[in-house]
Amino acid sequence: MDADASIKIRRSAPVNFLKALVDDSLTVFWGDWLDLRVRIPQVAASGLVSPLIYILAFGLGLGSSLDRVTQPTVGETYLEFILPGMVALSSMVISFGGTTFSICGDRLFTKTFEEMLLYPVHPLALHLGKMMAGIVRGMMTAASVILVAVLFTGKLWSFINPLFLGLLVLNCAVFAGLGVIVGLNVKSLESVGLFNNFLIVPMSFLGGTFFDPATLPPVLKGIVYLLPLTYTTIGLRAAAYQPLSEFPWYSFPILLAVAIALAYVGAYQFSHQQD
Template sequence: MKSSQFQTLIADTLTVFWGDWLDLRVRILPVAASGLVSPLIYILAFGLGLGSSIKPGAGISSNYNNYLEFMLPGMVALSSMVISFTGTTFSICGERLYTKTFEEMLLVPVHPLALHLGKMLAGVVRGLLTAGAVIVVAVLFTGKIWSFLNPLFLLLVVLNCAVFAGLGVIVGLSVRSLEAVGLYNNFLIIPMSFLGATFFDPATLPAALKVIVYFLPLTYTSIGLRAAAYFPVSQFPWYAIPVLLVAAIALSFVGAYQFAHQQD
């Protein structure tokens, strides 16, 4: 791609994103708070409730003082996944199925990849708003500010948002009703919420289950966030970054293809 084409792609992407941002900026607090309810329930029920009976050393690495510290990075991963996916999916579905403004976007003379990236960026912002709220809760519970605000931690959160916002764009372009969105949520997002290493260490699983767990992108986010928060850099699982990056790029090309062939 030539330099001028790349600059045009970036400009078009930001233009598409700006349209969503104008709507999103007036709902920042509701968006940030909407994805905070489930993580708070999990933190209270599992972290403070069940976690109080799990002692350090009993299935938990010595890097954690208690089970609550172990699960907090997973809650950041979970919240960013859910809001990035559902917010992006419902936004596109609303434009396609109800307001009927989506057809106008398809007529805009921009590259299909820019359409996907613009919508994906809006989903990333939604995910970061909620993830930021959960990070504040994590800091309040642990007092470890820089554990949750270091560059590796934040990079993984952004990549996780990009992966699931990209998936949300694809689902939003594919479904024909809101009921279909519920099916994706029930059979994809909810199982991944519990199987994506948010509540357990996948290294303790049998080999057969490891294959399933390590097939999920959320697993790499949870493992990476936990390591970035509590482990030295020498023990960071660097493979998590290229896995999430490749997943986000692959979903971008799939989304661009769908935009190029969308019939609405």
């Protein structure tokens, strides 16, 4: 074999690996999609109740009082201020919860998870396929909340522009990836509830959903900015209401880095899973 042929083989190897990784990830995703597609209304509505309650209680109830005495830092009213956070919140809850319960169901009840571990695919493809299913779940529910936000504000482009949707997909990827890892490690559904109560619920209120993190004292600000939901909420608000020059571009690389780190952990977990 001559030198040129050898170089071509080495160059084509990463390309072939990426193509196989994408194909295998889509195959894993397709197995979940066959189940998801018959439950689209149920999935889309499953995460809508809590955001609607928050919108009515905080946006319309508390917000009407706050609007008389103060002006939100972003948006014209407090309701507008929290609506991007409601989209982020709903996508987080369903991406995480749907992915976790899907894997737990396969592992602990239907006992079909062992069959998936026998697939002749890279462990990263298993993680990415499950993560993509979580992204779809989160985007379905987020679409419902976006519809509610558009009905309340009349600002269609604010909630469907590329920056808004791009951040939303990354947010779903982060929490779906986290859901994969939790689903692979919990031993019972009660354990899922613990993760939800001690991780997701606190993040729902501390992730900048109902307040501007920039106004917090330095100590609290340091805690809040450790949460990935904070960067999603800040970015979605800016994408919805602020000019492009004020958009927090750091939100994209931070969320992408978290998603990549979780993918590494998830792939490692899949490669060592003993179920």
